Every structure is written in C-alpha cells, then in structure tokens.
Amino acid sequence: MTQSETRLEGILLDEGLTVTFSELTQLCGSNTRMVSLMVTEGLLRPQGALPEEWRFDGLEVRRARRAVRLRRDLKLNIAGTALAIDLLDEIEHLRERLRVLEHQLGQRQARPIR
C-alpha cells in the first residue's frame, strides 16, 4: 500500500452550477441521444429551448448521473428510469421531513424547577 496526499478544491453540484448539454453528457459518461431522451421524458428540465442553449444546474447533474446508472445497472427503460428517479427524490424529501418532525416530537414533559 502506498499513500499520497493532496489538497483539493471540488466543485459543488448545487443550484449555482450550470453545465451545457455536452458537459452533462460527459459528466454522466453517456451519449447525447440518452441525455436528449431524458429531457424529452421530462426527467431533466434544462433552461433554454434548443439543445445548444440547454443549461443544467448541479441538481440536474446528480439526477442525470443517477438515471444513467440505474438504467444501465437495472436494465430499466426510460419511463421506468424517470419513475424511479422521481420516487427516489420524493423519498429523500420525505425522509428529510420525517427527520425534522421526529426531532420536533422528541420529549414533551414537565421539567424539574431549576
């Protein structure tokens, strides 16, 4: 085993990041046909009308990468992929709500005088 050490500045995939059609294609290791298909299916919602004007934010990058992997690994068709991605997003959102609510529900009882 060898070791190496580096100090790194990453790129945060958030709402502030925008990538083009070809950048997105590269980031998800896919092809333009697949990315267009995901846009047509409504799985990705870029800004801009024409493919050369399309801009995707960081959250779309994550969705696209996830979609490409799920489609490939589980042999899903595009509609099934879109459904899985929407459901996964919803589950994530619900889990977050659940965490907040569970936190809020924590102990409600009388306390000793201090």
Next chain:
Amino acid sequence: MEYKDYYKTLGVARDATQAEIKRAYRKLARQYHPDVSQETDAEVKFKEINEANAVLHDPEKRAAYDALGSNWHAGQNFRPAPGETHQNVHFSAEEMAEFSEFFSSLFGREFRADEQGRQRRRGQDQTVRLPIDLEEAYRGGTRQIRLDVPELGADGRPRMRTKTLNVRIPAGVTHGRQIRLSGQGTPGVNGGPEGDLYLEIEINPHRLYSVEGKDIQLKLPIAPWEAALGASVSVPTLGGTVNLKVPAGSHSGQRLRLKGRGLPGEPPGDAIVVLEIVTPLATTDDAKAAYREMAERLHFNPRAEMGV
C-alpha cells in the same frame, strides 16, 4: 487471496438453474444498488453481487468456476493451481479493473493476453458518502478523507491503495449535495484518464437542530408565563446566541422565523424556532401553592372543546 463463494453471494444453491440465478441477481441488484440502498456498504455489496453474476450467469464461466470444486468456502485462502486460469472466457477491461483479485486470478490470463496494451479506458467515477457535523456545514472548512482505491498493478492485477485527500467543504453545504473532485476516481486503464470522485454530503443528526435544506429548526422550551405574557428570550443558533421576542399569547408548536440565521448561502436559510411550553414540576410547597392558586383563579377547562 480469498476464495469467493459466488453462490453464497447470490443466495442460491450450487445446482440453481440459470433462471434462478438471474432472478436472485435481479432482486439483489435492485436492493443493493448504491443509488437506491440506504445501507452504508451498498457500493461494496453491489460490486460483489455483480462479480458473482458476471461469473454465474454465463454457463461457460460458471463451469470454469465450478471446476475449482465445492470444498472451498468464502474467505478461505485460495491459490490457483498452475493451468487453472481459464483460457477461453472473455471479460471486459472494465470488469477486470472492478472485480476482485480472486476473480482476475481465475479469469485473468486470457484478458491480459488479449487486450492489454490496446484499449485505453477512462477510470470509473466513484461516489462516496461524507458525513459531516452541522457546525462544519455552517462554517465550512477542510476535511481529510481516506479512500481505498483499486488500481491495476504493473502485472495487470488489481490491488488496493490508500489515498488521503484534503477536501474543502464549502460553507452552507446541505444534506445530499455532491462535491465533484475531477480526476480523483478510479485510475484509467492503459493510460486512459482517471474517473471523477463524488462526495455526497450527509449531515449528522444534531442534539439541538434539525435541518431542512438550508433552514435549521430548533425546538425552544418556554415557560407558561413567557408564552402567556410575552418575553424576550435567548435562542442558540449556529452563528451564536440571539434574542427572540416571544409574543404574548403564544402557544406550543408556534413557529417563529429568524431570517437568515440558517445555513449560509444566496439566499441564506432561516432558523425556525418552534415554541414548546414546558411546565415546571410541582415538587416544592411554593410551586404547589402557585398551581393551586392558578386553578382557583383562572377557571380554565382545557377540555372545553371536547364538550366534557
């Protein structure tokens, strides 16, 4: 190297039909897919399932594996006999880089003779979860992470290397966001470019706060008289203590918003204070007397709405 029991990995009998193997693999693949599974070792598990399937789903490769005999068990020290490497089965370079040492010792020779020196391939992207504390998400900072990365040695066999990275965590990062580190994924094959590394932020549960996006939520205990009469109370936020005016006539569950006191950003999140009226226990004579006086003077029936 360790012997791998591929049948055990897929949870099927050694005499399982190809249909049974396919069914078992498909089910496990859905269950442990790293994009679906919540399990922390999903990535490793998924890889093992794929390796087992790569061998067992193909009758020819399965026969080669079966030829090792059934006396081995998982984890046992395994050394292939000379000539036991299989000549006439084909795997892609990607599969070879991904799978275990056991796998490549078994099926490696053909691949090396056939493809090495020809195909340049980009390394795989890797996604790793990175748990951080809420304070770290608020302030940002540098985080050291250690990764075991597979690489192809000079002999064409995969081996593990420990890589240490110091990564900047941007202030205001939220749960589930990914940080992309270009070129820090799996090394390329035959001089191909490296894959990328994606760190997925997970914010650890916090004693005081829960987080929703950039908003942080805090349950703030207040005394009944503070709720009834109004009060100015201290609230701990991530950026320090602030004063909050609790309006007269407040109730449990009421939400008060401290604008911009959540996680930083453009715009920053808010701190949402949820009031919770906490009653003091009547453990002293004084406290008992005060409660009795309230009972006598307030004529309060908390169950009036229920008609009882």
